Amino acid sequence: MSSSFTYTYGLGHVPSYQTSARPYLTASLTIPTEGSTPMEITFDSVSRFIVITNTLPGSEPNVPLRFGFSENGINGAVNNNYGILNNSESFEAEFKVTSVFLLSDSSTLECSASVIAGLTGIAATHLTNNWSGSSGVG
Numbered sequence: 001m002s003s004s005f006t007y008t009y010g011l012g013h014v015p016s017y018q019t020s021a022r023p024y025l026t027a028s029l030t031i032p033t034e035g036s037t038p039m040e041i042t043f044d045s046v047s048r049f050i051v052i053t054n055t056l057p058g059s060e061p062n063v064p065l066r067f068g069f070s071e072n073g074i075n076g077a078v079n080n081n082y083g084i085l086n087n088s089e090s091f092e093a094e095f096k097v098t099s100v101f102l103l104s105d106s107s108t109l110e111c112s113a114s115v116i117a118g119l120t121g122i123a124a125t126h127l128t129n130n131w132s133g134s135s136g137v138g
Contacts, residue, residue: 021118064105
């Protein structure tokens with residue numbers, strides 16, 4: 001009797017999160033003002049970790065950066081489900097996400113940001129959740 005099993009990477013594939021990640025980096029992003037459409041940074045695979053930085057120098061007037069994981073969350077459409085980074089601050093977390101949303105917390109001033117992510121070998125299509133911006137999910 002023979003059986004066959006096709007092994008594939010997926011969200012529960014622990015070694016995908018234990019091995020070195022494929023680097024993703026984008027910098028010098030000009031982030032739109034509050035009331036505009038948030039900037040979405042998308043990844044082609046599921047992240048192992050992310051680092052988001054408000055790249056405005058601390059010596060300049062503070063322009064906070066909103067970051068979150070859905071457009072509704074970052075716009076405060078349901079709740080204010082987003083984080084805030086002041087000038088020169090960073091946020092780092094080990095989250096399984098396929099995109100992040102960025103928006104200036106000012107209605108008149110843009111800010112700037114960088115995003116670093118470590119990507120797994122798991123295709124973005126495996127993470128089918130659509131974060132709505134409700135229930136505490138940014």
